[in-house]
Amino acid sequence: MLQRKWITMLLITCNLLITAQVKSSEIVINNVSGEKETLVVDILKLILSKSDPQVTIRQYPEALPTSRLEDEVKLGNIDVMWAGINNHLDESFMTVRIPILKGLLGHRIFIIRKDQQSKFNNVKTLDDLKKLNAGQGTQWGDTAILKAASVPVITTLKYPNLFYMLEGGRFDYFPRAIHEPWSEVASRPELNLTVEKNIMLVYPFAMYFFVEKNNQALHEKLTQGFEMAIADGSFDELFFSNQQIKDALSKTHFKNRIIIKIPNGAMHPDTPIDRPELWLDPTSL
Structure with a gap:
């Protein structure tokens, strides 16, 4: 009787450990669609493949508007969100301060x-x-x-x-x-x-990944993976080979356009403006 009880407890413990491992290797994001969102998801997959090859990405059952998305990240129901930077997001979440789309x-x-x-x-x-x-x-x-x-x-x-x-x-x-x-x-x-x-x-502007303020482990995982993808060239390869980006760079005709510049006073002091490899330079295209 005691032996059977011990075996039952062992099985329950093993199931809990397996469930925890499955959950820890799954990243939940908002439900998204369309070319531009697909590119961001592809970038997220790339950087996670560098720092945690076992991780999987699951989309939330419904597409959430910004206000609800922020709430779900704070509650832990969604792990990663992305948005153009503003002071509110910087104060409310942990920012992975590498521009997702090169500014x-x-x-x-x-x-x-x-x-x-x-x-x-x-x-x-x-x-x-x-x-x-x-x-x-x-x-x-x-x-x-x-x-x-x-x-x-x-x-x-x-x-x-x-x-x-x-x-x-x-x-x-x-x-x-x-x-x-x-x-x-x-x-x-x-x-x-x-x-x-x-x-x-x-104007200077970046889209970043954001995670819940206390989720240091995921923040480090995303930062490390992003740095690895930049260092080995796989991020640039993915970015510039994306058909949407290739079409945009081809159709924009940078050299024929009048450029009007305005400042962005909301840029965080930690913005990595001293790292040119993180930003798009139209003059080099």
């Missing part, structure tokens, strides 16, 4: 209405741009950057609304990172939208 989010070209290109042909300076209204998400980090530079901004909470608001004339242009507008316009053929041809708005 690509700070290189902006515009989605505009098809009949409005002539309006933008006359934009040569920041003062010229300030005569027009941008459209942005209310909680996006770059919205604060534009406002701080006195660029007029019309906002909405829901990302899909911005395309319809633009077509409806609520604002003049929708600034997008250079890898975003082509597919966004193509996926909405019913709307009278196109990509502006002459201007690129540039």
